[in-house]
Amino acid sequence: GAVTLDQLLASTLERNADIGVAAQGINRADAERMNAIYGYLPQVSVFYSYTNVDQEVVETDNAVFEEGQAKYPVTNYGVEVRQPIFDLSRIYSIQLQNTARSVAEVEYIAAVHAAAYETYDAYFVAVQSKALTRSYRAKMQLVGNQLTAESAMVSEGLSTDITGRTYAAELASLAADEAIEASRYADALAILSRVSGLVVADVSEVSLGRLG
Numbered sequence: 001g002a003v004t005l006d007q008l009l010a011s012t013l014e015r016n017a018d019i020g021v022a023a024q025g026i027n028r029a030d031a032e033r034m035n036a037i038y039g040y041l042p043q044v045s046v047f048y049s050y051t052n053v054d055q056e057v058v059e060t061d062n063a064v065f066e067e068g069q070a071k072y073p074v075t076n077y078g079v080e081v082r083q084p085i086f087d088l089s090r091i092y093s094i095q096l097q098n099t100a101r102s103v104a105e106v107e108y109i110a111a112v113h114a115a116a117y118e119t120y121d122a123y124f125v126a127v128q129s130k131a132l133t134r135s136y137r138a139k140m141q142l143v144g145n146q147l148t149a150e151s152a153m154v155s156e157g158l159s160t161d162i163t164g165r166t167y168a169a170e171l172a173s174l175a176a177d178e179a180i181e182a183s184r185y186a187d188a189l190a191i192l193s194r195v196s197g198l199v200v201a202d203v204s205e206v207s208l209g210r211l212g
Helices: 007-014 015-041 088-155 161-194
Strands: 042-058 068-081
Touching: 007 015, 007 088, 007 161, 015 088, 088 161
Parallel strands: none
Antiparallel strands: 042 068
C-alpha cells in the first residue's frame, strides 16, 4: 500500500546504507581510540612456576638432608608492572584517535541529515507529481469528452473541424505532460526505495495543515 512520510523516515534512519557505514565508522574509531588509551596504561605481567625437587644429596651441612635425599617443592611467582613515563608517540596516537572519533561523529550526523533531506525531497516530489498526474488525467477526460461532443457536432454539420483539432492538440499536450509526471513519480519512488530500504510502490499524501 501507500507508504507514509513517517514510515519512510523511520526506515531511512534504520536501514539507510550511508548511515550504517557512518555508524560503523564511529564504532571503528571508538575501538582504535580505546586501543590507543590501553597502549598507554601500565603493562602488567604475571608469571608463576612450580617445581618439585627430588635429588640425591652428595654433601651438605644441613641436618635435614643428612639421609642423602632432598625432596621438596619450589614455587616461584611474581608480578611486573611497566608504566611508560612519557611516550610521545602514544600520547599523539591518543589525540589522533580522539580527533578521528570526532570526525566520525560529524560524518554520521551529516549522513543522517543527507538521508533525511533526500527522503523529504523525494517524498514531496512524488506527492506533487502524483497530484499533477491526477489533475492531468482529469483534464484529459474533460477534453476527451469535449472532443467527442465536437466530433458529433461536426458529423451533424453543426461545427467545423477546427475546434476538434484544437481539442485534439490540447489532449496530446496533456498526455505528454501526464507521461512526464508519471516518469518523475517513478524516479521519486526509486529514490525513496534506495534511501529508505523499503520497496516503495506508492506514497500517501499529506496535507499542509498536518505539516504546520
